[in-house]
Amino acid sequence: MGKYDKYFVKYGINTPKVDDMRPIVARMDDSVAKGCNFYLVHWVAPGFGDILGDYEYAGHPPHIHKSAELLMHIGGDPDNPMDLNAEIEMYMGPELERHTFTESTIIYIPPNFIHSPWRPLRVDKPFLFIEINQGPVHTEKFFPQLLPKEAREKIDWSMWPDKGF
Amino acid sequence: MPYKITDSCLKCGYCIERCPEGAIIADEKEKMDELLLQPVHIDVEICTDCGVCVSEEWWCPAQAIEKI
Secondary structure (H helix, E strand, O other): OOOOHHHOOOEOOOEOOOOOOOOEEEEEOOOOOOOOOEEEEEEEOOOHHHHHOOOOOOOOOOEEOOOOEEEEEEOOOOOOOOEEEEEEEEEEOOOOEEEEEEEOEEEEEOOOOOEEEEEEEEEOOOEEEEEEEOOOOOOEEEOHHHOOHHHHHHOOHHHOOOEOO | OOEEEOOOOOOOOOOOOOOOOOOEEEOOOEEEOOEEEOOEEEOOOOOOOOOHHHOOOOOOOOOOEEEO
């Protein structure tokens, strides 16, 4: 045992696992290391989008965070690092402006900026998703009123509780 | 002059507790299908024109606050 073992964080080995269906490889916040901001890293593998549904506005519903957020999509091919080998759909702003991209991409989300639904339309090869939240805990407030009723009715809202608001 | 809530308001109610002067007032909740929304208005007698509510680009997630 070393004095500084606590600074080597291994998700699920020396930190608790969270109830989450995603293949998480790293998760940090203030509860893991005092003063640390929220970070989450998970793989996105082929078929990931299927579990989010296949209808207009499927995926993580529109929401905000109190702190700024970076959503990094990092392609897994070191020979072509800018090729995500996937196509991602993301809606932005209260207008739900639709964006799609196929390159390694960072999405910057200002504090209180409405974003999502987010979902992979296709994933050809696994890529890394890195969420950096510039606050010590993960907060989330949803805006179901932005979605059409048909989309709202298809979402299991018990999966998406407001946190920290 | 103080500020007002525009028609862009999403009736989320997030602004009520954030106004430092308590000038954003909750109105009667409104039903939208299965949702219960929280309309608000700004009390011009309480608003001190401090401008906090427009100090950040997305202070209001709908950018629904503007100067009268």
